[in-house]
Amino acid sequence: MENLIELTNKIQDVFSTISSSDALDLPQIVVVGSQSAGKSSVLENIVQRDFLPRGSGIVTRRPLVLQLITLRDPAAQDYAEFLHLDKTIYDFAEVRAEIEKETARLAGQNKGISRMPIHLKIYSPKVLSLTLVDLPGLTKIPIGDQPTDIEKQIRSLVVDYISKPNSIILAITPANIDLVNSDSLKLARQVDPEGKRTLGVLTKLDLMDAGTNALDILTGRAYPLRLGFVGTVNRSQQDILTNKAMKDALKAEEDFFNQHPAYRRISIRCGTDFLSKQLNSLLLNHIKEKLPEMRSKLNALIHSTEQELQQYGDPAMVAANVQGGPLVLRLLTNFSSEFVSAIDGTSPNISTKQLYGGARIYYIFNNVFGQALDTIAPCSQLSNHDIRTAIRNSTGPRPSLFVPEIAFDLLIKPQIKLLEPPSLKCVELVYEELMKICHNCGSKELQRYPRLFARMAEVVSELLREHLSPTVTYVASLIAIQRAYINTNHPEFLGAAGAMASLESEGKRKKRSEKKRNLSINSAASNASNSPMMRPQQEGAPMVNGVHIPKLHEEFSGLGDDGSQKDSFLNYFFGGASKQDRPALGPQDLISNAQYVPPLSMNNIIEAELEKKLEEVSMDGGDDWVAPHGTQNREDIETQLIRSLITSYFNITRKTIRDSVPKAIMHLLVNSCREAVQNRLVTELYRDDLFSELLQEDETLAAERQKCLAMLDVYKRAFGMINDAL
Structure with missing residues (x-):
């Protein structure tokens, strides 16, 4: 029985040599x-x-x-x-x-x-x-x-x-x-x-x-x-x-x-x-x-320590540099496979705590990049004064005959430029995620060789940097391409008629709201309108906020009874010029010629679609039409029209960029690096003169292996002592 205490003391001494006395109670x-x-x-x-x-x-x-x-x-x-x-x-x-x-x-x-x-x-x-x-x-x-x-x-x-x-x-x-x-x-x-x-x-x-x-x-x-x-x-x-x-x-x-x-x-x-x-x-x-109980505990400690020791590998192979080439090739292949599987989402060690790899790239495309584009207002930092100034500057010394197309181009291009920073930021975020994947693709075995792992990370980082520059250039060119040609014939573009229809709807809505607000004074207003002093200057001409609007059947028809040219709606909107006075539309005899097709400029679209809208308004009676915001101020109407067109075209461009930028990044950066990573690693690192350098073992890991060996020896000795005592 006295030997039991002596046995415990020996076990305690053995454990004290590895500072692991807590491992066994x-x-x-x-x-x-x-x-x-x-x-x-x-x-x-x-x-x-x-x-x-x-x-x-x-x-x-x-x-x-x-x-x-x-x-x-x-x-x-x-x-x-x-x-x-x-x-x-x-x-x-x-x-x-x-x-x-x-x-x-x-x-x-x-x-x-x-x-x-x-x-x-x-x-x-x-x-x-x-x-x-x-x-x-x-x-x-x-x-x-x-x-x-x-x-x-x-x-x-x-x-x-x-x-x-x-x-x-x-x-x-x-x-x-x-x-x-x-x-x-x-x-x-x-x-x-x-x-x-x-x-x-x-x-x-x-x-x-x-x-x-x-x-x-x-x-x-x-x-x-x-x-x-x-x-x-x-x-x-x-x-x-x-x-x-x-x-x-x-x-x-x-x-x-x-x-x-x-x-x-x-x-x-x-x-x-x-x-x-x-x-x-x-x-x-x-x-x-x-x-x-102590023997069972020691048996479990021996088993777990042997498993841990296996993870550190055999140091003899490193010391003797046995089969260095096959080892390096296997580590390069495993690293490449882990890099690709992290992007594809097929890695066996998928995290359940946070997004990683390909899932993170998808999140960048659809959440980070998409939300960044959505936060950009189509007319961001574009005031009414800016729009009016652009219209005036685009007419030069001549008076404005119609809404100039140049003004629309001048205004929409800077707005499209606003899509460039979030697009380039998207490239940067995907690049950073690929770099993160690169540095996380280190297996337990690969961590034994820090120099090899560092060189792998260096080679892959260089590969990513090589593909980053052309990706950035191409994404920037996508924005430049959109600014290079403003395609007003796009099927989703609102157009002048659509813009005017939107403005009319807004005007009608405001008119109905005003009628409801003034319902209590309609009767008094009607009696007052019968007074001679309140009669309009022209019989039957409607009044909107105190401003006279000519009747459509008299003022907006094409010709009078005597065949003379009368003011049209476009004439009214674009400042009183006839079609012959508008060089953008060409001479009247050319327009009447069925074989002549005028060029599809912004001005042609505005006039043609506004004339079409004029006919629709005339057929509907026209009495409900009101100028936007209850005013006939020409500049206000022009400003609102341009703003509606800018919003329509910007939304089309934003949708295009949102679709094309992720595709460009996947093609030029992600997929290109994914396909080239193994060939680049083998080309750069699979060389006989590098094997001895790359396979130098980490000193810390070697010390951990020695500690693990010492612990295993202690556990086995203690187990033998207890086994003999029993």
């Missing part, structure tokens, strides 16, 4: 108590040596893993060994100094703490085999140079240790305080509410007030614990200062319990000697109980 006794509760005195009494640092404030600032090994020779000399020192120490004052030195090395001099444990072995014929972990004392208020969150740090450290199911909690509490205020028992109850693995220790029983005792606690009546309570009497501060021999201190403790009227009945279950035996027995039984 080893059975051990964890000592917990508040500052000045007597933790150090209890441990020194068990060891029967002065070896722990003493002083004010926090003295224990790193966990101390203390292994006690029994020497079979009663005459053998006590000695100590630190795991971090290859040295045997016989002077225990030197042991104390080394603990202080090693604590300061990691925890510093400012009373901070460190989680890295110190491993100490003490060999003595006077001790029983035990494994104890001494932790920093619990505190509440920072003192001196202590960190402000020292209480939180210590509590977290203590909870981490006592939460492990295989730990036995040694909760130390001074007897001269109320048990309900014991910090050690409070923490122990949090992680062990049933008290199955908590052993309570009452110190300073000799300092209780006269007439009081802790018999109810020691017998389990006041605070039930499955493992019970053990009372101890440690050396006083005066005894320590006077270097009272440990042998004399233990004899004085024994006499105290044997002679005390309250404790002498249970003296056999009190004192340091009983505590040592109790701890030894508890630890032995605990280890024996947990060995099968």
Whole structure:
């Protein structure tokens, strides 16, 4: 049975070499108590040596893993060994100094703490085999140079240790305080509410007030614990200062319990000697109980570590440079396949958290680019003043005879130019996504060779940059092409008649709204209109907002009764010129000639379609027609007409750009790189003179492999030890 503790100590030593003691929950006794509760005195009494640092404030600032090994020779000399020192120490004052030195090395001099444990072995014929972990004392208020969150740090450290199911909690509490205020028992109850693995220790029983005792606690009546309570009497501060021999201190403790009227009945279950035996027995039984569980845990650790080691590959192949060519070719092919599958959406490692690869490109086309185009208003930054100025500038020194086509061209081209920035931004976003795919296409095996991966990323990045420039140029040319020729014959273009119809509809709608608003005063307005003063200047001529509009059957007909030319609607709209006076339409005799077809200019379209609209309006009676916004101001009508035409043509162009830009990007950038990536990688990197350089292994990964090998060796050794014990 004694060999079980020795076995656990060996396993603990083995695990400490790889700093992975947390991987296996080893059975051990964890000592917990508040500052000045007597933790150090209890441990020194068990060891029967002065070896722990003493002083004010926090003295224990790193966990101390203390292994006690029994020497079979009663005459053998006590000695100590630190795991971090290859040295045997016989002077225990030197042991104390080394603990202080090693604590300061990691925890510093400012009373901070460190989680890295110190491993100490003490060999003595006077001790029983035990494994104890001494932790920093619990505190509440920072003192001196202590960190402000020292209480939180210590509590977290203590909870981490006592939460492990295989730990036995040694909760130390001074007897001269109320048990309900014991910090050690409070923490122990949090992680062990049933008290199955908590052993309570009452110190300073000799300092209780006269007439009081802790018999109810020691017998389990006041605070039930499955493992019970053990009372101890440690050396006083005066005894320590006077270097009272440990042998004399233990004899004085024994006499105290044997002679005390309250404790002498249970003296056999009190004192340091009983505590040592109790701890030894508890630890032995605990280890024996947990060995099968530890073996299963180690078996699982061995399996998982072997799988992890396989991912790092065999370093022998790299060292000997065996089959470098086939390895490089396979890695290049795998990289190319991963790049293509990320674009196509066929990768086996598709993310479920965010869009990636081809799905991200689709999102850029249909959401980012599409919404960017939709946010551009057709007449953005185009005021009525700008439109009027363009109309006037396009007529030169001559008076305006009709709405000039040049004005429409001047105004629509800058608006089409607004589609260029989002189109070029779309190219940039797709390029960035392809670069992201490139840098994410690194398998676990490829990450072993950082130089090869870096060169792959460099080659693919260069390929993408080569295709980026012509893609940008072509997308920019798509906008330039749309600006180069304004196709007013497009079947979806609104045209002049459509624009006028839209304006008429708007005018009618406003007229109906005005009628409804003025419904309450219609009767009064009708009576007032019968007054001679309110009669229109021309009988039967309609009035709109106080402005006289000629009757269509008199003023807008083509010829009068005497055959004379009368004002037409176009004449009325375009400023009073006859068709013969409009050079864009040609002489009247050419127009009447059926074989003559005038060129389809913007002006022809406007006049022809407005004449057609005139006939439709005349057939409908014309009485409901009103000028847009209730005015006959010619400039306002021209402005609204041009604005409607710009909106119509811009929407057509935007639809074209929205369709053609993604197609251009897919053809010139995405598909071109997708098809050329493997050939480019093989051409640039599959060279004998580069194999040795490209296949140099990552130093960090090599260190990880070595660590994994060391862990596997530790697990196998520990498994062998436990297997032999069972």
